[in-house]
Amino acid sequence: MTLNIGLVILIAVLTLIIGLAAGFFLARNSMKSYLAKNPPISEEMMKSMMMSMGQKPSQKKLNQMMAQMKQQSEQAQKK
CATH class of the missing domain: 1.20.5 (Single alpha-helices involved in coiled-coils or other helix-helix interfaces)
Structure with a gap:
């Protein structure tokens, strides 16, 4: 038992x-x-964040920042 x-x-x-x-x-x-x-941050969020900091975001700059964030997240996933 x-x-x-x-x-x-x-x-x-x-x-x-x-x-x-x-x-x-x-x-x-x-x-x-x-x-x-x-991704947790979209282009619209990035645009409004840059405008609140006093910058006028261009589409080229937004694309660069989004590509940079995507690259950083891919590097973080590899680790």
């Missing part, structure tokens, strides 16, 4: 640990892909 109860508890604990680890990595991977597809 005690062997069966101990085995059941061991299996339950191992299942819980494996489930938590798998859930963590699945959620992490899902969040990374979501942020890669939908």
